[in-house]
Amino acid sequence: MQVNALEKLQQQVTSLKQQAEQFDRAKLFAKNRYMQAQPSLFDRAVFQTKSMNLVDYVNEIEEEVASLPPSDHRHAYTYALERIASQVQAVFNVIKSTPIWEKENKSRFKPRPKQAVYKQAVKKVMQSSHELYDELKQNHEFERRLMLMIEERKMQMENASPAKAQKLNLEILSTHARLGRCRKAISATEDKIQQVEKQQLR
Structure with missing residues (x-):
């Protein structure tokens, strides 16, 4: 397509x-x-x-x-x-x-x-506004899950051994990178929704 x-x-x-x-x-x-x-x-x-x-x-x-x-x-x-x-x-x-x-x-x-x-x-x-709003909802849900993962890893680090803490820290950094990409996707989807709605108002 x-x-x-x-x-x-x-x-x-x-x-x-x-x-x-x-x-x-x-x-x-x-x-x-x-x-x-x-x-x-x-x-x-x-x-x-x-x-x-x-x-x-x-x-x-x-x-x-x-x-x-x-x-x-x-x-x-x-x-x-x-x-x-x-x-x-x-x-x-x-x-x-x-x-x-x-x-x-x-x-x-x-x-x-x-x-x-x-x-x-x-x-x-x-894409239609309906499809974009569904996409936005999915991205926000993904953002929520990534934030939960980061918080969980931070809690686990409190009682972790140095080696385990280092591994958890790497996972946190990786998850932060994914969170950043997710938020960029959210911003892009919001911009697309505005564009589509402007087209529909013409």
């Missing part, structure tokens, strides 16, 4: 780049003083790029796709994929929401059918 979603997204990015190049060639912002005064088309939370050319943002998307983490790193992979999906949607929103662009290109550019295609692509890589 992840591979198919990724391939679909790559196809959408290729298509989006062609449309962004067409959009930029039309120079729709050239006579708009407000737009020309802006340092960037998008918020820094969505793109690192600062430009008034859409194709520059699609280039950033391509770099994000090229540097995706391995798919077996599920949390990082899903989070990165969702960020890319939101970037794709953001660029497409500029194209479809510009009336001049629609008017000048309605004969060769059909925004509504394309919008459906992009929404479908985004939907394939976005």
